[in-house]
Amino acid sequence: MSEVVCTLWGRAGLDRAAQGVLGAGRRLADSTGAALRAIIVGTADDALASGAQAVADRVVVATGPGLEDYNPESYLAALSDLCKAASATVVLLGNDTYAQEIAARLAHRLGGSAAGDAVAVHAEGGKVRVTRGVYGGKATAVIELEKSPAVVWVRARAIEPADAAGRGAGEVERVTPELPATGVKVLERQEESKGGARLEDAQVIVSGGRGLGGPEPFTELQKLADVMHAQMAASRAACDAGWVPASWQVGQTGKKVAPQLYLAIAISGASQHIMGIADSKVICAINRDADAPIFKHCTFGLVEDYQKVIGPLTERLRSAK
Amino acid sequence: MKIAVCLKQILDPEVPARDFKVDAAKREAEQGGANLVTNIFCENALETALQIRDAAGSGEIVALSVGPAGAEDVLRKALALRADQAVLVVNDADTNPDPLFVAKTLAAAIKKIGGVDVVMVGREAGDWGAGQTGGLLAEELAIPCISFAEGFEPGATPGTIKVKRQTDAGFEVIEAPTPLVLTITNHDKNVPRIPKTRDVMQSYRKPLEKWTLSDLGVDGSTSHAYSQVAELFIPKKETKCEFIEGDTVEAKIDALAKRIGDILRAM
Numbered sequence: 001m002s003e004v005v006c007t008l009w010g011r012a013g014l015d016r017a018a019q020g021v022l023g024a025g026r027r028l029a030d031s032t033g034a035a036l037r038a039i040i041v042g043t044a045d046d047a048l049a050s051g052a053q054a055v056a057d058r059v060v061v062a063t064g065p066g067l068e069d070y071n072p073e074s075y076l077a078a079l080s081d082l083c084k085a086a087s088a089t090v091v092l093l094g095n096d097t098y099a100q101e102i103a104a105r106l107a108h109r110l111g112g113s114a115a116g117d118a119v120a121v122h123a124e125g126g127k128v129r130v131t132r133g134v135y136g137g138k139a140t141a142v143i144e145l146e147k148s149p150a151v152v153w154v155r156a157r158a159i160e161p162a163d164a165a166g167r168g169a170g171e172v173e174r175v176t177p178e179l180p181a182t183g184v185k186v187l188e189r190q191e192e193s194k195g196g197a198r199l200e201d202a203q204v205i206v207s208g209g210r211g212l213g214g215p216e217p218f219t220e221l222q223k224l225a226d227v228m229h230a231q232m233a234a235s236r237a238a239c240d241a242g243w244v245p246a247s248w249q250v251g252q253t254g255k256k257v258a259p260q261l262y263l264a265i266a267i268s269g270a271s272q273h274i275m276g277i278a279d280s281k282v283i284c285a286i287n288r289d290a291d292a293p294i295f296k297h298c299t300f301g302l303v304e305d306y307q308k309v310i311g312p313l314t315e316r317l318r319s320a321k
Numbered sequence: 322m323k324i325a326v327c328l329k330q331i332l333d334p335e336v337p338a339r340d341f342k343v344d345a346a347k348r349e350a351e352q353g354g355a356n357l358v359t360n361i362f363c364e365n366a367l368e369t370a371l372q373i374r375d376a377a378g379s380g381e382i383v384a385l386s387v388g389p390a391g392a393e394d395v396l397r398k399a400l401a402l403r404a405d406q407a408v409l410v411v412n413d414a415d416t417n418p419d420p421l422f423v424a425k426t427l428a429a430a431i432k433k434i435g436g437v438d439v440v441m442v443g444r445e446a447g448d449w450g451a452g453q454t455g456g457l458l459a460e461e462l463a464i465p466c467i468s469f470a471e472g473f474e475p476g477a478t479p480g481t482i483k484v485k486r487q488t489d490a491g492f493e494v495i496e497a498p499t500p501l502v503l504t505i506t507n508h509d510k511n512v513p514r515i516p517k518t519r520d521v522m523q524s525y526r527k528p529l530e531k532w533t534l535s536d537l538g539v540d541g542s543t544s545h546a547y548s549q550v551a552e553l554f555i556p557k558k559e560t561k562c563e564f565i566e567g568d569t570v571e572a573k574i575d576a577l578a579k580r581i582g583d584i585l586r587a588m
């Protein structure tokens with residue numbers, strides 16, 4: 001029987017991305033009559049193991065030296081073996097940096113084809129088709145993958161979790177893969193504190209762009225974000241200018257976010273930025289240029305110089321609480 | 322240290338959405354009046370290589386591209402920025418070959434160039450944005466790949482480098498043996514430099530190698546054996562922005578605060 005494989009990271013736990021990957025996998029398996037296998041790399045906590053068990057028909061947890069923390073060569077070698085053992089026809093991953101780093105290489109090792117940043121995956125005529133934004137979000141393409149397995153990284157947080165109701169608990173198998181020696185070693189791993197949840201999981205985001213003109217106004221935006229219990233983000237222009245850390249960048253090549261409210265301040269809304277925020281429930285912009293492209297994506301917006309707005313807005317939201 | 326920097330020529334990604342059109346039958350973008358440019362992440366990669374050569378005081382940079390004859394422009398620009406050598410693998414037959422075909426072609430070219438320690442590619446291209454060239458190229462060459470790198474410095478032992486790269490949460494420093502592939506991302510230190518006018522003039526007198534697919538033993542008929550574009554269209558997205566109105570700035574801010582407050586309270 002053919003199998004759809006969902007690849008999850010033990011370290012990440014059952015976050016929104018893992019739920020999205022499992023949801024995409026379950027629906028694809030059901031529509032093609034395939035079984036669903038979840039492969040978890042690294043020790044899984046109870047929430048992740050039982051969450052995967054509730055959705056997948058079979059769960060494989062791969063642990064051991066070399067797999068507790070991410071290493072591209074070790075993870076790739078382990079996944080390659082585990083997917084071969086599964087006789088996978090489709091392998092799904094999230095769109096975190098680690099998944100993006102190894103997905104194409106995994107496809108190559110499995111003799112398959114990869115495509116990424118998928119908003120939809122479906123089977124048609126025995127082949128897998130992947131829908132994704134191209135040309136910086138100005139167009140949408142459907143890519144047909146010619147080889148099997150299809151290795152696809154999906155915009156996991158924008159994909160509905162599976163409806164696990166009524167499904168039995170899948171089997172759990174624990175394995176310790178043999179890993180080849182590698183000269184690739186992670187010497188240092190720094191996680192920049194953003195004072196709370198990961199940006200990708202944030203429910204409210206306050207984001208600043210080129211129009212702020214320098215790093216100083218981000219201090220004001222931070223006060224607004226604090227009152228709103230929001231995470232801070234920025235456009236590529238602000239990150240490239242060195243005003244804020246690169247990890248704040250939202251867009252095609254930054255984080256893909258999906259908050260309830262995305263407040264864009266002095267961001268013009270280049271299509272590559274829109275690609276990172278398109279899954280937001282409500283987008284609101286403050287920009288002095290009424291013709292700024294960002295307004296085409298807003299539910300509501302204010303045409304005004306941000307300098308006149310941020311301070312008073314912060315005060316009003318504080319006193320309204 | 323010999324660094325090969327792979328450069329892709331693409332349709333200018335700054336073309337505004339209102340001027341952007343696709344040819345649905347050919348499944349590609351219409352060029353219209355837009356320019357062809359070097360993909361920005363490839364420029365970031367070249368800038369990173371130039372800085373590493375500057376810092377070391379030695380080293381060789383080979384600029385490499387696969388594309389139509391017109392892709393010579395991106396290599397002339399690389400020569401103007403003082404790349405030491407430039408190689409164009411001419412592929413006029415297919416304007417959008419699949420990622421594996423590009424990787425196989427680049428791999429063959431890199432083997433022919435010989436002695437390359439580090440291969441740099443952009444993390445993805447501003448047109449199709451598949452983000453696969455680096456990884457597939459590493460597999461074709463059977464060497465490691467580290468993605469989203471900002472740059473590197475010599476490692477603690479000879480034959481290794483120390484790579485700083487971005488992750489979702491921050492960054493990592495990774496030690497890896499050469500040869501290897503790095504996919505380069507943008508950061509505040511690798512904003513591309515502007516070539517000097519004199520160097521631009523001279524770039525046209527510098528040698529530029531042109532190889533064909535058959536020179537490299539690459540079968541041009543396999544350019545969609547991995548994947549192909551089944552459909553290409555411009556998505557219809559109709560969001561009508563409600564502009565906050567008011568007689569004064571104060572009134573507008575009041576209205577805005579109310580809208581935002583309503584959403585926050587409903588969560």
